[in-house]
Amino acid sequence: MTCIRLTLEYDGTDFAGWQVQPNGRTVQEELERALSRLLKEEVRVHASGRTDAGVHAREQVVHFHTGKKLPLKAYVEGLRALLPRDLAVVGASEAGEGFHARFSARGKWYRYRILRTGVPHPLQARYCWQLAGPLEVADMRRAAERFVGEHDFAAFCAAGSDVRTTVRRIDACELREDGDLLLFDVRGSGFLRNMVRIMVGTLVEIGQGKRQPESIDRLLASGRREDAGKTAPPQGLCLMRVFY
């Protein structure tokens, strides 16, 4: 059996997230169906992590095992005709023994895009959270810095998540302005369910003056989800890269 590692790009808008589920079209399902047709055998893929409905990926990584011997470029070129327009395999390589897309991952980089305009912009709507009204970016930036380091992110985890530990390490957390766009880049060891979106929702409330930057410290200490901000909408979020 060979372990193949694929890099995927997808527009999450019309997907009900990564994981196969009874209702709704998912990335995993579309990919497994295409791979099974290509390899003429049942294929089960494992991703670096699940992405929620509506969340995009510029570089999601998956692996799977197969006994078939296909040239690597067949995964990129051969799958092109078998995959829908909103999902593509952009890279393929042979992975070493013991590689696991999820367990071998050392970290991830997510980007969240906020568009600060009073009017909706259809040409950007799929990939941004459009927010009207002023945002105090300097306060948001001061707050974002407080996420860096190893913390218990229980307050930034969707209610009902079942994980062993809610401690995660954030290596970098930056807020950058690019015209009307506000780009939030966060890199860390791993992320809890909805973690980036709750971070963003909380930062936005800080930018709107509803919270102080220092409140992040209290949230990290209390671990109470109900004290944090609202979950920002999915379409602004993109998994940019997985580090191994």
Place this chain on the structure above:
Amino acid sequence: MTCIRLTLEYDGTDFAGWQVQPNGRTVQEELERALSRLLKEEVRVHASGRTDAGVHAREQVVHFHTGKKLPLKAYVEGLRALLPRDLAVVGASEAGEGFHARFSARGKWYRYRILRTGVPHPLQARYCWQLAGPLEVADMRRAAERFVGEHDFAAFCAAGSDVRTTVRRIDACELREDGDLLLFDVRGSGFLRNMVRIMVGTLVEIGQGKRQPESIDRLLASGRREDAGKTAPPQGLCLMRVFY
């Protein structure tokens, strides 16, 4: 009667173009339906020009007449809830006597985006023509310069178009590289049906070495559509601005 001028932005992907037609959803139809609901009267809008199915607009301009007296911001804010997600009114103003979105226009700026990568990129697929293989950009640029000036663009007009004259003036024609993206910006007095897309299709054949940059001169002289390149696909094209 007041003449109202609206600026629209739309994602053309899921529209069968601008103009109302029996089959397919159109921008004009969606806008007229929303305006009629807002104003509680039949509204007929006139655009600066039609855009084809799949072509986007960052700033399309339309006008219409109404006897109702609404504050201008009602057109932006009131229409928001009445328009679909891929169409928005981003500006409204009262137009002077005799203003006509099409006949008063002095020029237009179109942008065509080419993404030069061997693999498809779903996050950019809606707004680019994705082209594999090398392109000699310097040759394309030399060719593009030849469009500038007043010429008979008959060779760059969709067959079957019924226009009085195929002479148009191109004021600027630029090709710019931005990473993997190749941006073709063209500004002119007016454009024939499919003109920008045939210009782009021809430039790409020049970039691929299938034609010489000088062949543009012969095309402008011959006026034969069949001698020009293929029509580039619609999703790369965006109407950026209309000048008055």
